[in-house]
Amino acid sequence: MKNKIEVLGSRVHNLKNVDVTIPRNSLVVFTGLSGSGKSSLAFDTIFAEGQRRYIETFSAYARNFLGNTARPDVDKITGLSPVISIEQKTTNKNPRSTVGTTTEIYDYLRLLYARAGEAYSYKSGARMVKYTEERVVDMILNDYHGRAIYLLAPLVRNRKGHYRELFEQMRRKGYLNIRVDGEVLELTRGMKVDRYKNHNIEVVIDKMKLSDTKLDNQRERLARSVAAAMKQGDSLIMIMDKESGETKYFSKRLMDPETGIAYKEPAPNIFSFNSPEGACPHCKGLGRIVKIDIKKVIPDLQQNIYNGGIAPLGKYRNQMIFWQIDSILQNHNCTIKTPIKDIPKEAMDEILYGSLGNIKISKELVHTTSDYFTTFDGIVKYLTNVMENDDSAAGKKWADQFTGETICPECNGTRLNREALAYRIWNKNIAQLAELDINELKEWVDELDKHIDEKQRVIATEIIKEIRKRINFLLEVGLDYLSLNRQSASLSGGESQRIRLATQIGSQLVNVLYILDEPSIGLHQRDNQRLIKSLKELRNLGNTVVVVEHDEDMMRAAEWIVDIGPLAGRKGGEVVFQGTPSEMLLTNTLTAQYLKGERTIDLPPKRRKGNGQFIKLYGCRGNNLKNIDVEFPLGTLIVVTGVSGSGKSTLINETLQPILSQHFYRSTKKPMPYDRIEGIENIDKVVDVDQSPIGRTPRSNPATYTGVFSDIRRLFVSLPEAKIRGYKPGRFSFNVKGGRCETCGGNGYKTIEMNFLPDVMVPCEVCRGKRYNRETMEVRFKGKSIADVLDMTVNMAVEFFESVPQIRKKIKALQDVGLGYIKLGQSSTTLSGGESQRVKLATELAKRDTGRTLYILDEPTTGLHFEDIRILMHVLQQLVDRGNTVLIIEHNLDVIKLADHIIDMGPEGGRGGGTVLSTGTPEEVAQSKLGFTPEYIARQLSGHSSCTIPDSEQSNMQ
Structure with a gap:
């Protein structure tokens, strides 16, 4: 035990x-x-x-x-x-979750900046200072000796409003004067200011002339006035010289003596982008905003507005918005049939962002007896209103076609407000640290002691110890290339x-x-x-x-x-x-x-040369890619490999795949930055076979996903018994009323709530887990009901539907990818990522291909045994034999050795990667001296075990 x-x-x-x-x-x-x-x-x-x-x-x-x-x-x-x-x-798919928050390193950095950070003014760049009340009194007596001064308490800073209630409140407290926008006025009953202008308002706490006589009495009075001003002004006061009008700021909190801006006492939540205290107010701490993408609104500059040049409007219709646009263009000597590229910029700005004045709509356009005037807000404002105010899924989906994510212009993607970014330790703010990869962060932390003063060192010691410990754990598991601000949702x-x-x-x-x-x-x-x-x-x-x-x-x-x-x-x-x-x-x-080694995945007899055509990508520079050019030979099995974080996913999943999806399917996903692409006309479609679930509800299953269930239902409808009863395909669906068991709603089971015990799922007492009612199951094919068919494994179903080629072909595809053991009606929620990927692959295999398809797979060996890999690669090789191109991101050496063409990236992850080290057949790449992959490929090709460690790595591990 x-x-x-x-x-x-x-x-x-x-x-x-x-x-x-x-x-x-x-x-x-x-x-x-x-x-x-x-x-x-x-x-x-x-x-x-x-x-x-x-x-x-x-x-x-x-x-x-x-x-x-x-x-x-x-x-x-x-x-x-x-x-x-x-x-x-x-x-975690939450956009607010990052590597830093998950590992708690960012939480310790927030504490470090709150306790040991040095504050600087975001306006002047000057070092922020704070004073005690006694120090303020001493400085006033010293700096304004012999001068008449006003002691002011700031109440309003650059805000709109009439402030009638504020003035009345100050008057009732006994104050006689108020300073509004630099002018000292007497406080009177009913006093107010222009509500539509921004105002700066300070109450006059005291006015006095500082002299050598009665110095003790003046100090006492000044101390009381300073205390009152600090209380009214939320720890900030202003001293104004009566003669010159010059003002100076003093505060108990951190403040900029030049501009008067003051910061709150630093606390860890000020440095959190998940807190209102620290988040950028413009993007709410996300670092990115959604805005209208003009390139999507006007996709073709050669087109004119009459024929649909402005995508959200479509082709010309006899409606007000087109009359308004026509009138704007006539003012610029154009028409709605003028190509957009020839329309003056001023006119297009009016159409997109609205007209400053009224637009004259001529009587000829609207067939009235006189002209009339109207205002025009512009296409962008119209789309923005739909985006913000239309809660319907259809409205949002329509508006999303014309939007794109962009970096927040206010915080530049740092997620934090300007106050949080104004604190520094060793000349770096917290956002700059979050941008460093783990290796760079370790170097910064290790050198920090030499660059901070004694007081900071005492405060920071324990915090740095915790940060260093967590950094070392990340390095141990090979994640040195990640940065703290990397979103958790983007991690594999x-x-x-x-x-x-x-x-x-x-x-x-x-x-x-x-x-x-x-x-x-x-x-x-x-x-x-x-x-x-x-x-x-x-x-x-x-x-x-x-x-x-x-x-x-x-x-x-x-x-x-x-x-x-x-x-x-x-x-x-x-x-x-x-x-x-x-x-x-x-x-x-x-x-x-x-x-x-008794069983192996054998090398192919020869490497394919391809069909002589290529897709070429130029100037890829997303994430850590270093402006690289890459060629993909078509008609081959291509494997992109390299160490973790070298840029493989950025190149394929974030650059190539979105470009192709936009071209073929008008996808809204924006590719990472690149210069140009050539050879896209050499393929006719792209298929991304990933490991996401084929469905998120228990009602989804391999039969419904592959489409074979529709064929099976049509087969049952064609049976004599079904024709006599007048059954339609819906009769054999467990998702709609009619043929399903209504007691369990087609689930096959009922959930019994047990309060503080687990819920119990019991088979439906009417259909006994079959999902269908008795009448539906009386229709049989070869003695089997529709429920019996769903309960068959793929292997059983291939034999059962031997005489029905259309159905057998789709089920055989599932068998060919090694899924003969799963049931046709097995819930999609019980399938692993690898099984889901192979169901998708089988669905594509069952379709007719033109021999010009590009298949993209990201680590298809996930969850697969050696034997599963052998079966999967056999299927993929068949796809390539039919003229298609298969592109795989992979580390598995059994897959890499089968490639016709390898693209090896590296040499390291993160900032140390992003370059193409070598390309060619496995034999050619094995000869390369760049990076780590060639040595492993060479050993694999020579028949050595994949787990034997090359000599160069032995020394690194000792």
Whole structure:
């Protein structure tokens, strides 16, 4: 019990009553084919039970608010520690979440700037100062000796209003004079000012002449007046020389003596873009704003307005807005049939941004007896009003076509207001630190002691210690290329997971069971050893680390392996091996065969040269790309590789794919900066096959996504029984009334609320989980109802629909990508990212292609076993054989070695990357001396294990 965790009789999903033993304080790998049951055992059994037991420690009242987790279908779990799950799905999509806030480094920086930051004026750049009341009195007596002065308390700074109530309030307090816009006036009953102008208003607290006589009495009076002025002016006062009118500011708070602006006492929330105190008021702390994109409003300057040159208006109609535009153009000697490029700039500005005066609409246009005048607000204001005031989805979607995100002009993307940006430590404000990558930030922190004074050093010591500790954890998991202001939503699943891993290492917890889901995703082979070292460090603290993983390096580094199989789906769910890696090599499981080299993913007999056509990108400079030019040979299998953060995703997902999507599908996603693209006419469509879910509700399934369910329903409609009853396709849908079971609404189950116990899902007592009513299920094809068909696996369905080519073709595509084990009606929410990606790929395979399609895949090996990769790559090679181009972003060496053309980026991540190091076939790239990839490819081509570490890396790890 003390030395192991035991799982007895787990039957979750496809698990077949399995028993598993996990040694404590060790690194354990769960492996096996995709769909074999690894996640069901690790997350849906062990983690779910750990979470349930934790929640059960709370009172029934508290559990009502926490939500309840159902007891997993398992006989017994013994020796279970508190469980922490670090999954890929936990990536925060909130635009306010950044690497800095997730790791808490930014929180410590906020504290550092609040306690040790030096304030400067955002107006004059001068160092801010603060005075005590006694110091202010001494300075007034010294600076204004022998002069008549007014003591003023600022009340209003550059704001509109009549301020009648303010004047009356000051009069009732006994004050006699008020200074309005530099002029001292007597306070009278009913006094007010022009409400439409900006005003500066100060109340006169006292007026006196400072002399040598009665100095003690004057000091006493001045001290009382200064205290009263500080109270009325919110810690700020002004001294005005009666003769010259010159004014000077004094404050108990930080202030600029030249301009009089004062800051609040610095606190950590002033430096937070998620707080109203620190956020830029223009973009509300997001760093970006949505504004009208004139290029989208006027997409073609050759076109005229009559034929639809202004996209939101469309072609000419006999309506007021066109009469107004026509009248504006006539004033500039043009018409609405003049090409937009020939219309004067002044006229287009009036059309876009509105006319300053009234526009004369001639009687000929509106067929009236006289002319009349109207105002015109402009196209941009019209679109802005729709954007801000139309709450309908259709209205917002229409307006979104003509908008684009741009960097906030007020904060320049820093997210903070000007006061927060005015604090500096060693000549840097907090936003400048957030822009540094982790390596640069470490250098700054390490040198900080030499550049701050003794007082700051005393305050900063403990804070810097915490920052340095968290930076080192990020460096250990290979995330040195990230910056603190990088949005969490832009991180890959692997990067997000490694950030959480770094946080957990920093928490220093012991006796915890950690479960991770493929942390090696997105990692280059070079960085694998750093990750393994971090996991072992977590283990060395006294924890058990379970990793669901297919990576060969990770398996060989583990102390215990649990192999689930033998195959996937209903043919999986068994523990085919559990033991040490060396013991595993003595077995004959599918995984062991690949580890021993008995099974391999064979090299292609020859590399394709392509069809002689190219897509060429010039001047790519998004994120860290360094103005690079890249060629993509068409008709080949292209792999883009390089270390994490080298710029692969920026080049493909943020530059190339948006350009092509805009061209073919009028996508609204804006590509990263580039100069030009050539060869786009050489393809006829682009298909992005990513790992996002195929649906977000349990009603979505592979049959509905691929479209085969519509064909199946049409087949059932054509059956004699259905024709006799007059059934239409909707009769066989579980989403609409008619054929579905109305008791459960087509869900197949009912949810029973159990208050402080978990909700219980029970099969519907009427349809018994079939989803359809009795009459619908009486229509049968080869003895099977529509419900029976949805319950079939893909492998079963291929045989069942052998005689129906249209249906069989789509289902066969699912089988070809290795998804023969999933059910046609399986809920999309139960599919992994890799399974979702392959369902999308199968959907595209089932379509007719012209041989001129570009397929883009981002790390398709995520969640895939060696055997799954072999099947997937066989399918992709078939696509290329038909003349298409397949472009893959990948680190997996088994995929890289199969490429016809490699684009290797690097040499490092972040600021050290963004260049193309080498291109060509794997054999050609292996000869390169640039970067880290060639050495690994060379070893892979020569037959060495992918996890063998090149000599150059050995020294770095020691």
